[in-house]
Amino acid sequence: MTPQAAFEREPARRVFASEFRETRYQFKEGDDEKSPNYVIFPTGIRSNRIFVVGTLTEKQRQGEQNIFYRGRVIDPTGTFFIMAGSYQPEAMQQIARIETPAFVAVVGKPNLFMTQDGNCLVSVNAESISVVDRETRDLWVLDTARETLDRLDVFGTTEDSRKAQEEYGTQPDLYRKIVYDALTQIQM
Amino acid sequence: MYVMNLSEVTERISRKLESSGAQPDRQKIESRLRRLVEEFGVNIAEAERTVTGDLAREHNLPNLVTSSSDLRPINEIVPGEWVTIEGKIVSLTPSFSPSIAQNGIIADSSGAMRFVTWTRANVPAMGYGHWYRIESAVVDEYRGTPNLKIHSGTTISQMEEGIPFIPSITPIMELKPGVGSVRAKVIQDWDVLHERMLQTGLLGDESGTIKFVIWKEEGKEKLEPDGVYNIYYASVDEYNGRLSLALNTAMYIADEGDIEVGRNATEIQGALVHVAPGSGLIKRCPVEGCNRSLSRQNYCPVHEIQPNFRYDLRLKAVLDDGERARNVLMQRDLVESLVGISLEEAISIAESNPLGMDEIFYRVRNSVLGRYYTCSGGEFAGRMLVDSCTPVTFKPQELATLLNRAGGEAA
CATH class of the missing domain: 2.40.50.140 (Nucleic acid-binding proteins)
Structure with a gap:
């Protein structure tokens, strides 16, 4: 995967929660202050935007002066932690109106935060959150399964996947199993 | 006889040079011509060529050097x-x-x-x-x-009748601005919005499609919908990077047979991940041929304040397949069917709601954002102009295929 031309919007990658949760490695493309920040997912793709569809089970309003929302979005493999603060006014207004539980689609930026005791917290800075339906959720699971399998098929042959191998020691079979298990949770 | 001819040629050479910004001396041109013709027995055409070439070099006008009387295709x-x-x-x-x-x-x-x-x-x-x-x-x-x-x-x-020839037919996708001849089928007949216009619509051949226009003019006839025509010498015009055919210069003859119209459209399936400002209910400039969208203050960037705007619905969005994010633009009819709201309903909601036009933006956004669609249309200036858009539906066989892919090698 080569980086996109500057004027082209970054695609939103599809990733399951259990893979997203393992993400640790991030880098900056270029030296410029405005160069994009990427993470590399364990199955070997760089990303500075993701698209997630799942169930918003919980939301919390936090902060006094700087209000922000936290939310949990569940997919068949685990949980995405969603943040929407004053830098994402659209997402914040949207999440404020949504009553849990609800199927939601989230577009946002991966965010890594290192705690003092060395843990890495992975969350999504939401750009938008919208209410969708169950069928959209199922389509997302298929979409994410396909994208993940596509990445595993070329694992070890691309620059990003070699980096992922080095950083995470990814075992492709483990991720195939995760994909398989996610697919079996769709009701036929 | 000589004298007249030479002064004519002198005039012609002078004009050529003048049109390129030079200021030639007519007497000098004529004396050079006379010298070549009278002293050296050069024929006039050759003398003209020689003098023109010499002067062009003297005035540093290389373009004129090729301005010979050589016949050119x-x-x-x-x-x-x-x-x-x-x-x-x-x-x-x-x-x-x-x-x-x-x-x-x-x-x-x-x-x-x-x-x-x-x-x-x-x-x-x-x-x-x-x-x-x-x-x-x-x-x-x-x-x-x-x-x-x-x-x-x-x-x-x-001249005497030249060698008969048949105009060469150009595939629609290969037309360039100028003059072109096509063999095409009338695939769409659109409403005429201008009193001087006789007909407008879409022509297609195996390579693609192009908009056509026939302006009202004595003796001009409409094309039959679904008819196949040989259209000779239509004017190919370019506007905003898009080509169209004006048939007023053309001769068109109905032809036998049918054409399998090529869809130069691309198709993409993906998630609608962003709805851009300027979507929903908008106001358009009413000036003939302008149609720009107006600001909230009814201001057109070209025609200034336009209180007699007309309303329209549109959607500017990003469709993302996980590999590439593409800008898409949808017009009123698609927005109406995707959102389930008609333009008239949108106008009455906007006019009675405290949020006004924003209310329509939110309704449009909330009904499409985060959902999967298949869009097809032509790509133009980095944006897909969507002709058709359908929601993606869940297909159990895709689930089966993916289960096989995921489970085949594991276990």
Whole structure:
């Protein structure tokens, strides 16, 4: 995967929660202050935007002066932690109106935060959150399964996947199993 | 006899140079011509060529050097040249200006070009379907296409019938601004929005589709929907990077058979990940041919304040397949069906709701954001102009295929 031309919007990658949760490695493309920040997912793709569809089970309003929302979005493999603060006014207004539980689609930026005791917290800075339906959720699971399998098929042959191998020691079979298990949770 | 000819040629050479910004000395030109013709026995055409070439070099005008009287095929001519061509008048269109005596299209077996005869050129009118040799005409560019200008320095002589030729048909996707001939099927007949317009719609051939227009004019007839036509010498115009065909210069003949129209459309399936500002209910400039969207203050960037705007619905969004994020633009009919709201309903909601037009933006956004769609349409200036858009539905066989892919090697 080569980086996109500057004027082209970054695609939103599809990733399951259990893979997203393992993400640790991030880098900056270029030296410029405005160069994009990427993470590399364990199955070997760089990303500075993701698209997630799942169930918003919980939301919390936090902060006094700087209000922000936290939310949990569940997919068949685990949980995405969603943040929407004053830098994402659209997402914040949207999440404020949504009553849990609800199927939601989230577009946002991966965010890594290192705690003092060395843990890495992975969350999504939401750009938008919208209410969708169950069928959209199922389509997302298929979409994410396909994208993940596509990445595993070329694992070890691309620059990003070699980096992922080095950083995470990814075992492709483990991720195939995760994909398989996610697919079996769709009701036929 | 000599004297007259030489002064004519002198005039022609001077004009050529003057039109390129030089200021030639007429006496000097004439004396050089006379010297070549009288002293060296050079014929006049050759003398003209030699003197023109010499002066062009002296005035540093390399373009004029090729301005010989050599006969040139029409399709090789580029703007900025002085040329001699032989061709057939295949179209004459009414002149809209007293300074233009004639305009139309001249063609040879290589191609065709629009021409203009200035009234001041004072040359005999050319007749439709006849052949002419046109010497020392100048080719310039008009609205991005080469255009032959017949001026007072141009010599026109009618010829015997030239070699018969059939206009070469160009696939629609390969048309360039200028003149083009196509074999195409009428695939859409649109509402005419202009009183001077006779018909407009979409033509298609195996390679793709193009918009066409026929302006009202005596003797012009409409194309039959679904009819297949040979269209010779239509004007290919470019506007905002898009081509269209004007059939008023053209001769069109219904043809046998059918055409399998090629869809130059691309199709993408993905998630709609962003709805851009400027979506929903918008106001458009009412000035004929403008149609720009207005600001909240009814301000058109070109025509300023336009209180008699008309409303429209549109969607500017990003469709993302996980590999690439693409800008898409949808027009009113698609927005109406995707959102389930008509333009009239949208207007009445906007006019009675405290949020006004924003309310429609939110409704549009909330019904499409985060959902999967298949869109097809033409790509233009980095944006897909969507012709059709359908929600993606869940297909159990895809689930089965993916389960096989995921489970096949594991376990």
